[in-house]
Amino acid sequence: MRRTGLCVHPLDQFHIWFTWAHNAGLAEPNAMVLATVEADAGVRARTVLLKGYDRFGLRFFTNYGSRKGRALDADPAASAVLPWHPIRRQVIIGGSVERLSAEESDAYFRTRPRGSQIGAWASEHQSSVVADRAALDEGYARAERRWAGVEEVPRPPYWGGYRLRPTEVEFWQGRRDRMHDRFRYVLESGSPADGTWRIDRLEP
Ligand SMILES: Cc1cc2nc3c(=O)[nH]c(=O)nc-3n(C[C@H](O)[C@H](O)[C@H](O)COP(=O)(O)O)c2cc1C
Ligand SMILES: Cc1ncc(COP(=O)(O)O)c(CN)c1O
8 A cells, every 4th residue: 555545535545445335345345443442331333234324424324222322322422443354444533423413313214124123113222131032023013003004113212323423434454464554644634524634544
């Protein structure tokens, strides 16, 4: 990797890499490990699916009442890792999240298969303890009956998206002898979409 070959904006560079990862046939190139801060439990990470991105940030969807949802609403700081092992690449994004608008969340929810839409209603309290599989299946059947005959299952009020607004983005390309290429974009001034980004090469 060469400094001169990098895009001025990290999300433009991300687009090139994401397209490459997609075309390389990786199983789930949009799977990203999202770390959040919890008031009493430190840091916690889990995988979510990246469902869209632009210069404003990266969008993912979840249950706002889940463990991650509550963590993010109390402290919006977050970091996401896209681990593209087969192509020896990694992207790390740091920043803070904001909720998407109801319209943006509605628009995405409408694209989900009906079964997943029902599932969101059945998993109202995502991340809380459930007695057993039977209780889950009953909940799914109840939600199915509730929306039977309704052509478009509405988005549950507790379900929607977040945008991770980047302030730092690192691109990592594995190379021989552990002498990897690493370039980090840091937002120096302005907003993520149209601010000024500094680019530094890092030691591997
Ligand atoms: C590949 C993969 C993708 C996932 N994508 C999502 C997602 O987009 N949204 C989501 O809420 N959970 C997703 N999950 C489940 C989460 O990892 C997690 O178990 C769940 O959201 C509860 O997390 P929490 O208790 O930290 O809130 C995914 C899991 C895997 C393995
Ligand atoms: C619970 C949950 N919610 C949301 C998603 C996001 O993906 P999709 O909208 O494609 O279901 C996933 C993907 N694994 C998931 O497991």
